[in-house]
Amino acid sequence: MIGTAAKRVDTPEKATGRARFISDVIVPGMVHAKLWRSPVPHARIIAIDTSRARKAPGVIAVLAAKDLPVKDLYYGPAFKDQPLLADGVIRHAGEPVVAIVAETIAQADAALPLVAVEWHELPVVDSLDAAVAPGAPVLHERARPAVHFRDLTSLKPIAGTNVCHQYSYARGDLDRGFAEADLVVEQTFTFPMVHHYSLEPHCAIARVDPTGITVWASTQHPFPVRKEVAEMFGLPLARVQVIVPYLGGAYGNKSYTKIEPLTIALASHVRRPVRLALTVEEGFKTVRRAAVRYRLKTGVRRDGTLVARDCEIYYQLGAYADVGPRVVQKSAYTAAGPYRIPNVRIQAYGVYTNTVVSVAFRGYGVPQLTWAYESQMDVIAERLGLDPLELRLKNVLARGEVFIEGDRPVDCDYAGGLRKAAAAIGWTEPTPPRRGRGLACTIKAPLAPSVSSAMVRLHADGSATLLTATVEIGQGARTTLSQIVAQELALPLDRVRIARPEIGMSPYDQATSASRSTTLMGLAVLRAARDVRDQLLAIGARQLGGDATAMTLHDGAIVAPAGRCRYAEALAAHFGTGGELIGRGTYRGERGHAPLGGEAPFWEVGMAAAEVEVDEDTGRVKLLRYVSIADVGKAINPRECEAQEEGAAMMGIGHTFFEQMVYEGGQLLNPSLIDYRVPVMGDLPDEYRSVLVENGDGPGPYGAKGIGESGLIPTAPAVANAIARAVGVRITDLPMTPERVWRAIQASSPRFA
């Protein structure tokens, strides 16, 4: 069962169209909301006239911020700085200002143009430079209170500036380090705003009744949503239900609270269930990844030994903080890369601008930083005349070495993985002209500490139900978690059912994020299943005679030296006419002495190698071959691990070559798939290979550890390094469009001519 390519448990539903997503939910009596969004990026609201809209056919209510029945208008997982509807000030184009509730979507839509908002435009801050310039307009005049999270104890917004959050770290003596260096390389890399583009946009349906709040939500974080909603509406946690159908993709965009509290406020006001479903364009105006400018200066000895690294990182977070401050510090924590460097300084700043809000995005800031440091590793190698693989092998941390004092030592074999990547791409083979190969690796810190609980019920006929709030977002969690139960209870997979997350029913889970579910929820599931197993063996010992420790479970039966007994028989004898066993299991991460939050349960690592061919006349880069090395510890379902890696690489190809949200004067110019290019099948490399490294060294079930994000992190630098080795140009800004590559070739060719 473990280590086999078990068929996904959601395939039959999804293949037959029976899988239920939130768009399949009908709550009796539900009505529909649409949002009037600001056409301007920065303004003070002078007046809102909803009188005409209120009279439109089918319209039930038209509400501005002041009309919302909430205890607290502001929300956010780091600072509570984001209002449900613009509260006097508009901070980005597309920000919701007025909500219309009508009997039908069409009626709500038709009433939108009848809303009249009068505003006074304010100077627009739509770039990092504009945001940190002296005398820049300040987006948030008041600092909003920080949410208490263990990993954010040091976190505070900085009033009077656009700096939303800063994080710093230092070890050793940077000046002495650089003084000892034979070569100092300093570069600035940029990574643009990128949209998640999950196929399913955000949607929520809320019902408010005397028992409390029920919200159907496309969310990765039902429990944090519950917490925030309970606070905003002044209810006990027990009175807030969050029900999560299948998600049509979620790459961080469905993390934490999004449209749920607004939908609830509307439902509360109109006293009917309300559905709010965003369009694709509205999705672009709701979430994105943080753009980053990373000035990276590295000192290195002639032999390639890294001695100092100075990292200055600006994250362009957008109009509101959302989880940005946590992205800043969690990713900046690993900004120097998985290398042995005695002298390090990291200074990271999250900055507000009048743009769409940046939120969690698969990789949680690390792709932006790895882009810089792994590109620079190749620059260093080139300058020193070293092989990039050898340079990495010389500096990369070995298993058991300390990454950051107080945190978990390195728990993987980077050198072995890099060698695997190199071997798989044919690193030492000769390359034809205009072809090149590149390598990159990364380290990502997980969410820590975190908590997950699970329950397993063994029914009277020996079939089992797993209760877990892990959200199936396409990653296959339902399958791997079911496999763990099936393995522990010696059942075929089709006798294990996994219930949907419904937090009134499902036990606590902190998040479906940070590549944690198989590993950490997996531990909770394993423990819950073993709890059932232990109860079953105790019953078996009474039934069959003998010692429970001498018994095992096999093929749905308790097997003892004295005989065997099917689960159904054992339970019937124990309970009589019915009854079932309930097992529970919890994973609870410890804080330890880790500088940020809690000790990493594992380090998520990724390595990749790319081979490209560059058309010097057009700048077009063809990705010929791609190898991804996933250190999974133990692959519970190898096919699903490979699918995760493939999906991640595809996403990496997107931001490497195409994806970029383009702003001009505070206006997003390309909020649709017409103008915003995501990867398509034709963009896949001719040859793709995932290599699963299974050293059994993860903390999860059977030695598993998390993957799923690492696969997209090394893509861009591996490709950039390959381009550099193919045609000798170094690209420092993403995406590497043909135009950008062509221009770089043009600019560099005189020097190489």
Added chain:
Amino acid sequence: MIGTAAKRVDTPEKATGRARFISDVIVPGMVHAKLWRSPVPHARIIAIDTSRARKAPGVIAVLAAKDLPVKDLYYGPAFKDQPLLADGVIRHAGEPVVAIVAETIAQADAALPLVAVEWHELPVVDSLDAAVAPGAPVLHERARPAVHFRDLTSLKPIAGTNVCHQYSYARGDLDRGFAEADLVVEQTFTFPMVHHYSLEPHCAIARVDPTGITVWASTQHPFPVRKEVAEMFGLPLARVQVIVPYLGGAYGNKSYTKIEPLTIALASHVRRPVRLALTVEEGFKTVRRAAVRYRLKTGVRRDGTLVARDCEIYYQLGAYADVGPRVVQKSAYTAAGPYRIPNVRIQAYGVYTNTVVSVAFRGYGVPQLTWAYESQMDVIAERLGLDPLELRLKNVLARGEVFIEGDRPVDCDYAGGLRKAAAAIGWTEPTPPRRGRGLACTIKAPLAPSVSSAMVRLHADGSATLLTATVEIGQGARTTLSQIVAQELALPLDRVRIARPEIGMSPYDQATSASRSTTLMGLAVLRAARDVRDQLLAIGARQLGGDATAMTLHDGAIVAPAGRCRYAEALAAHFGTGGELIGRGTYRGERGHAPLGGEAPFWEVGMAAAEVEVDEDTGRVKLLRYVSIADVGKAINPRECEAQEEGAAMMGIGHTFFEQMVYEGGQLLNPSLIDYRVPVMGDLPDEYRSVLVENGDGPGPYGAKGIGESGLIPTAPAVANAIARAVGVRITDLPMTPERVWRAIQASSPRFA
């Protein structure tokens, strides 16, 4: 919290119309079913032509028995003798023969007359006499297999006759007993067919998809329904979900499987969710209470000492067994009443007839038997010139006395209760002419052994959720069970939420029946809450220092000698950013040496006193005063206990004075509220009083034991005894309509003139 009249937790929902019943459920894509029902009571089907109905507008499918996609067409909680649709033979008028599924209810209805069924009529067996007459037509030619239930191990259908089940019991020497008697009284009492008339008729919505079956059902027995459905459709239990909204009343009519499997079969066939909602008239043609003819012969000494009792009971069960065989033996087990009688013989027969199926009905056969034995107690008293109270006090079992060898000894104070009833009705006070007072008492065996599990989750903010599959049928279970959690966790009631029964999520519960929920599910809830409490105290001991055993919970905080700590603080310190405690608890009844099934966890006892005034000219009986004595052990919510008693008495008034399903030639003549009279507010006595006896001697939480059925059992004999003492006539057939009373007066008056 315990012993207080806490406000019902479902009041706000129900008072505002927000409570969701099954009629409020919309499953996307759902279509509607209607049933073509037989106009004749007994026939062999020759042909079914559905071709015209199939072509009707909106019709999706028209199915007869042979078309249903089931592994087994037959179901039933005792014998699997009832087909989902008539299988070649029609056995009662109103039996479903063909199902039509259409886009709308109206379209399905419109197609019904287009179904053409050809049949050959068979002789009709619509009375007990007809059923047991030599050479009577046999309704069921083949015996169907019995379902394994612990209390039905001796149960088998008797092939070749209409006797569906027989039960017998004997002790002592009956002949010697009667020989020793100074007086032998023999009478025959009848109790007619009665409909439950819950306000909400049966309804089910079924969805079948690749994950299995989901059925929304108005059922008191979600787990037994799951079991039967899983068997009928060949699925593991884990793949059958039963979701139970609020029930609009259920008095046994929603016990076990009813329309759920048919609805599922239809959904499976049409590959869309299907809703089947019965009308009131269809309800009359679906369920009823067993009619009983009880020949009771009692031998008694001159001083009133009972010495022998011979009980011959025929239960007219209807066309199919349903739970009838279990009603037969469970009620007949107590047919001799709660009296000390050395020589007893009980012979009980359940008989098939061509009438609507009798199912579980509040009181489970005991009202029919108590009607006889408590009427006869007064006849004996009158014949011996004894006071009916004194006669009962002389013979009634004392606490600790054996009722039936091997079963639980009597656990209540009958004598004390009877004296309370007598005192409350003013037993010894003089009565004006045509007024009389009557007493009655009863004993009812519970469902045993049985199993219930519960879970309690304590959330991060210190609020709690209770997971239990006990169904709220109006009886207030959600409130009492929530009170137990609130008490054990020292929380106000509004911080405890109870989740609806959804058996994919809720832990196992055998049944919401047999007055067991507060007592037996209550124990499971108590244990689950205490499991949470123990975990909380252990956390407190680590937080506050000191010994957990020295700590208590008070007002949402752990209180130790060293200080106090709110739950939210303790959990935050223990878990970090989230996480919650999960408590579990199970009640599991033991079989013991009880003759039937398992040892009674408690005896349900009831005592009542009535005062009536009889209009001799019209036969109209006015119920002036009524007292109900409920031995509750401990009233967790006294107001709700009283409400249960009041509701039960009201129901008892119904079958005492009005209710009767009238058959003629196998046709039910009064299947509607126009012709079938249920009690209305004007039928209430001028003065009603519930007396709660709280000796703390129950096995449930805080000494509670079950009530809810006992209240309706003594009503009819108490009233009949009062009538006899008012005007000297003895009625032996229910209901006691004015006509029947008047005729009795007319018949008796010459003797008393």
